[in-house]
Amino acid sequence: MTAPAFNTDDFRLVDELAQFEARESFWSYRQYMNPKMIWGWWQREVALELHRFWLDYLAGKRPKLLLQSPPQHGKSTMVIDFVSWAIGQAFLEKQPAIRFIFASFSDRLGIRANVRLQRILMNPKHPAIFGKQILDPRKSMANSQMIEFDGEGVDRGYFRNTTVEGQVTGESLDIGVIDDPIKGRAEANSQLTREKTWLWMTDDFMTRFSDKGGLLMIMTRWHLDDPAGRLMELNPDVRVCRYPALAEEDEEYRKEGEPLFPELKSAEFLDKQRATMTLAGWQSVYQQAPIIVGGDMFPIDRATIVREIPARANVSKVVRYWDKAGTHEGGAYSAGVLMTLMDDGTYCVVDVRRGRWGALERERMIRHTARVDEQFYPELEVVIEQEPGSGGKESAEATVRMMAGYKVEADRVSGAKEVRADPFAAQWQAGNVRLVAAQWNRDYLNEMENFPAGKFADQVDASSGAFNKLASKYRYDSTLSWVR
Numbered sequence: 001m002t003a004p005a006f007n008t009d010d011f012r013l014v015d016e017l018a019q020f021e022a023r024e025s026f027w028s029y030r031q032y033m034n035p036k037m038i039w040g041w042w043q044r045e046v047a048l049e050l051h052r053f054w055l056d057y058l059a060g061k062r063p064k065l066l067l068q069s070p071p072q073h074g075k076s077t078m079v080i081d082f083v084s085w086a087i088g089q090a091f092l093e094k095q096p097a098i099r100f101i102f103a104s105f106s107d108r109l110g111i112r113a114n115v116r117l118q119r120i121l122m123n124p125k126h127p128a129i130f131g132k133q134i135l136d137p138r139k140s141m142a143n144s145q146m147i148e149f150d151g152e153g154v155d156r157g158y159f160r161n162t163t164v165e166g167q168v169t170g171e172s173l174d175i176g177v178i179d180d181p182i183k184g185r186a187e188a189n190s191q192l193t194r195e196k197t198w199l200w201m202t203d204d205f206m207t208r209f210s211d212k213g214g215l216l217m218i219m220t221r222w223h224l225d226d227p228a229g230r231l232m233e234l235n236p237d238v239r240v241c242r243y244p245a246l247a248e249e250d251e252e253y254r255k256e257g258e259p260l261f262p263e264l265k266s267a268e269f270l271d272k273q274r275a276t277m278t279l280a281g282w283q284s285v286y287q288q289a290p291i292i293v294g295g296d297m298f299p300i301d302r303a304t305i306v307r308e309i310p311a312r313a314n315v316s317k318v319v320r321y322w323d324k325a326g327t328h329e330g331g332a333y334s335a336g337v338l339m340t341l342m343d344d345g346t347y348c349v350v351d352v353r354r355g356r357w358g359a360l361e362r363e364r365m366i367r368h369t370a371r372v373d374e375q376f377y378p379e380l381e382v383v384i385e386q387e388p389g390s391g392g393k394e395s396a397e398a399t400v401r402m403m404a405g406y407k408v409e410a411d412r413v414s415g416a417k418e419v420r421a422d423p424f425a426a427q428w429q430a431g432n433v434r435l436v437a438a439q440w441n442r443d444y445l446n447e448m449e450n451f452p453a454g455k456f457a458d459q460v461d462a463s464s465g466a467f468n469k470l471a472s473k474y475r476y477d478s479t480l481s482w483v484r
Helices: 009-024 027-034 041-058 075-092 107-122 125-130 190-210 227-234 266-277 277-286 359-376 389-404 417-429 441-450 459-474
Strands: 066-067 099-104 147-149 156-165 174-178 209-218 240-244 304-306 315-323 334-342 345-356 381-386 407-413 433-436
Touching: 009 027, 027 041, 027 075, 027 099, 027 125, 027 345, 041 066, 041 075, 041 209, 041 240, 066 227, 075 099, 075 107, 075 125, 075 174, 075 209, 099 107, 099 190, 099 417, 107 125, 107 147, 107 156, 174 190, 174 240, 190 209, 190 227, 209 227, 227 381, 277 441, 315 359, 315 459, 334 359, 345 441, 345 459, 359 381, 359 389, 381 389, 381 459, 407 459, 417 459, 441 459
Parallel strands: 066 209, 066 240, 099 156, 099 174, 174 209, 304 433, 315 381, 345 433, 381 407
Antiparallel strands: 147 156, 315 334, 334 345
């Protein structure tokens, strides 16, 4: 007995059900609009995050969502699909005057987003879902910079695409989308470019927001001090969705080392990509975990970031070295670097304390830090840098007296900072230095990158001092390693 064939009414009912689900769910909408779409678990998860963003916007929560994923995984396409769905939702919510501004580093990306959005809005499926032809067919593809939605009156909604640092004065927006505000590595390494981009975001773009506006940013993380890094630092309410190309640990949908989107980018493909890139390039572009690149003495791509502090059983020796500043108001920083010598002969920067403290506050910080350190490493040695001259000697001796009860000594330094840093730089360049992942990494690596031309050198000085103390019982050989 054969199953009964579907008639026209059956197909119509199935399609109407699919349209209803597309109205109710962005994920269902994507599947309905793109039936041939290649997808995996992460597309569904991001779709749910974007749907949540929309609900938060409707609720007046001023949402900020930062979406990070590897290149060529479809995040830009997904965001434009979301914009098309949100436009339809706005009409259903009787908010047809909703305004979008889409910004990226180039006109080409903006025009591409504009064209894709117009094609979606002109697709017969879109008005079938939302019951409204939102884009006037007579204006289709007529403007590559502005899409004005069809509606009554002069106060109509729109989608406008522009470039970063482009003119937005006089415009208003309810949802702002920033897609890759920085072009690539060279621009990201320019402090001037980073500063100009950030000022445009804060002073031009974000001042256009309505009272309940939402910000959606998608970008490749080229630098710790990029716009995404600053946004997260200054806005703790930013929701960050970070998807590394290869899992760094076991996750809900994949195990450590497995690819994000194997249906499109296999583990074999990603391994080949990683083999041709520097560590810094791979971490930035594919893992969305940037480290700063550059520097002559301390090339940042030679430092390895680890997730956990070294176990005491694997530590041969540990030192907290303090470089004390004489002033605290707008002057130099005081810095204390905790470094371990591992049993395998490598070195790990475990923690950095840094601040502009007054003399009394600084001394309290040094003692308090030692109290915390010894909970992890009872064999801790505290070393205080002694600057040349009687003033430096008196300051160091005062700190040594204050640290009674701890193993502490003053280290009298002489010679140029570069010379003192050279042994540590050799181990750094040889790939024998690791950093524990923490909030202080950004400023630390930034100073390392710019040394010796940078404005500050307190963390370099403290690191060099700690290294020299740890390595003092070893001799240096021509293979760039320290041996007993």
